[in-house]
Amino acid sequence: MGSEVEQKATRLLKGIVPDELLASYTRLLAEGACKRDEAPDLIGGIDQVEALTRSGMAHVASSGPALPQRLVPVPPDLALQATLADLTRRLVADQERLLDGQRRMAETHPWTASVDTETGDRLVRIITDREEISTVSRALISTARQDWMTLDNQSVERPMDELTAVPPPPSFDGHVRCRAIYERACAEDHIGLRTIEIAVEAGEEARLLPRVGMKMKLADESIAMLPLTPTGLSGALLIRSSVIVGALREYFEMLWERATPFGAVSPESPLNDKERRVLSLLVEGVPDSVIAKRTGMGLSTVRRHTATIRAKLGHDHHHFAAGVAAVRRGWIK
Template identity: 65%
Template structure:
């Protein structure tokens, strides 16, 4: 019986544990356990006993009060299962370290550091299109706890040709990802799909009627700003703590004023009433008469609605509101 168990142990654990540990385990199987106090003598020392217990190949057991404790071997299949659990735990820890190391390496390779506190490398102008793309990819990989972006409709190709790409899987549970989009992005089918995919991947998204520029910030240390509308032919890579702090304050200022993506209409009851009349293309005078208010009041509500939607003309506000789901 014990010979069969030893053979099974060798089949399951060979090359999974050290030869020394496997020899100790099969020896314990052969003698079918022993008194805990005698284990060190039988198994070549207390370190070997602790190694067996630590590997899940043996356990200390007592039959009851007053009964001497015994060191008994774990069943070979359970010993392998425990070993696999421990290996999985180590792999997860190693994967976390690998991701952290890759982020740090990409940061070191893509832009110069300023470890001496001098101004060298705090601001870098990039005009090569390929380098800008590499830096943008490296920037998102370097984020370890926070990723902030501003995005508008300034693109070099038609949005119909763009591909929606969610945040990296490594962001899940590790990096808080927040993005503010220009409202027009959510009114284009491709732009809307892009935002939806990012939100499904864990991004927190908000909308503003207008955004004057794009921006990317990784943690509290690195930012990428455009020098051109799209940012693909000229960009600023910034490591200055002073500028980064100001850019983050600017982002938070916009974040507080932005509307959460997918949120219900932010309009008041009167503004909703005015908006519905704008959709019907009713004149300002007719709106005032229907609502029982003055013409200046209607104009004030109309201006506020158009500002929230980021449009200039009343009929454009109606169309934008329909696309956004504020009116049916």
């Protein structure tokens, strides 16, 4: 039975990355980190080391010029984010090659131009027309039958106004759960704050994070819209692939657990500096033994800190759950 963080990695990445790469990543996670020159023996060869670093699932770190470099795994949620970014780039490239090939085929055999190209567009479609992007973006909300989820940040091409807000339609009431995660800066701008309030008044559940790296719209687990530019107004991906949309749903749920409910007051953390350091690793699902190595504390000291953290939380949370609970209370960011 693997550790909780290894199980989480498998749940998030199984079917998204090759099984061999996932096996190498989970072995590195179990170790916490290893010397770079020992990594090939640990995880299955230099090719696997290069694949992990190239995909953003691990990085090489150094504590100083006199110390050996280490191969360090990134947390599973960041590994998923890096994998999705890489997959998106490859999908765009594949789609462009497909469209180029279809154009060449049409030029070589004109009668093929009338063939239905819906199959090529079914899983991933690139939209670059601004008007069409706006139309599809507004219409997408009506396709949700159970869940409507969005990520939003301050990347805009023009000043915001209250007309920017797109509250849930009345038909959502009692039928579709509408949730949104906003970058905290959105709520710090008076117009941004008002747009969130309008949506919340209409039935939206809103939460805030210090930073939201990209915009996203997701209807159930059937269709998603991702930006190809920071604002998404000049390029977007419309995705119907169940594998990718399912992974995006997992990513949203992870962020939702970390986010602070809109309007909630973040209490001052009752933790001292060492406890916050331990907790910041707990939220990544790092085992006690690895926390001891990273912080230079003894294992018994780490366990004493984790027990104190659980006591202050008022529940017998374990590892990752304790971190999630503390993040939601605003004790760490």
